[in-house]
Amino acid sequence: MGYQLRREEVLDAQRLRAMLDDNPARAAQAILTAARAGMADAQALLGQILLDGQGIERDPALARTWFAIAANGGHAMARNMLGRCHEHGWGGAVDxxxxxxxxxxxAAAGLDWGLYNYANLLGTGRGVALDHELALACYRRAALMGHAKSMNLLGRYLENGMACAADPAQAHDWYRRSAEAGDFRGQFSHAAVLAEAGRVEDALHWLQRALEGGNLNFLRVSGPALLQASDTRIRAMATLYQAKADSLA
Structure with missing residues (x-):
């Protein structure tokens, strides 16, 4: 017999998420019950734990199904996650x-992650026609909502003058805001600006933060880039980036 979900647990998605940290298996049963009861937040959360294998057997195909159910009920994050399933081939073909x-x-529903992911496709021409102007608009809108990754990419557009007039000062400000908001790529971008300005100690601080949070792809690209720095202390960070990349591979 499964875990009996109390009424307040069906209605409280925040409680369901908190339960995942405390007792993933028990939480998974509660989430499944709430999802079957038609709770959209629980349906989206069930898709996520099925994708991650958190408290339940990993099943990307079933995760995709639950994301679709929640998305069809108007859940914006589930719609975004359904997009990620199609983009990365989780639980089905890449499309x-x-x-x-x-x-x-x-994105149309106003979800910052939807804006960011849609902009990524627009900026690379994957699945849609290449459109840097619309990509920039999406990044800007998400950045103004506080989305850290979009802040960094908005900075990149402004620094390079892509689909807009180049504005290094604004670009650098967005890099700083992205770094402070916790994006490792924003931290790396901000560090590069600081290093160029001769603020090496500050740059090293942000490079360390980026190292701590960076994923494998980021570390593989950024490590060699550090070897081009003029300051030996920054070049020495390349070894640390490579070591962590090796540990994650």
């Missing part, structure tokens, strides 16, 4: 065009 459809809907 960038279908990913773009879902991201666009999530």
């Amino acid at each position: 960038a065009r279908q990913a773009a459809v879902h991201y666009r809907e999530a």
Whole structure:
């Protein structure tokens, strides 16, 4: 017999998420019950734990199904996650065009992650026609909502003058804001600006933060880039980046 969900647990998605940290298996049963009862937040959360294998057997195909159920009920994050399933081939075939459809809907609903993911496709021409102007607009909108990754990419557009007039001062400010908001790529961008200004100690601080939070792809690209720095202390960070990349591979 499964865990009997109390009424207040069905209605409180925040409690369901908190339960995942305390007792993942018990939480998974509660989430499943709430999802079957039609709670959209629980349906989206069930998709996530099935994707991650958190408290339940990992099943990306079933995760995709639950994301679709929640998305069809109007859940914007589930719509975004359905896009990610299509983009990355989680639980089915890779389909960038279908990913773009879902991201666009999530973006239209005002979801910052939907705006970010849709902009990524627009900026690379994957699944949609290449459109830097619209990508920039999406990044800007998400950045103004506080989305850290979008802040960094908005900075990149402004620094390079892509689909806009180049504005290094604004670019650097967005890099700083992205770094402070916790994005490791924003931290790396901010560190590069600080190093160029001769503020090496400050740059090293942000490079360390980026190292701590960076994923494998970021570390593999950024490590060699550090070897081009003029300051030996920054070049020495390349070894640390490579070591962590090796540990994650």
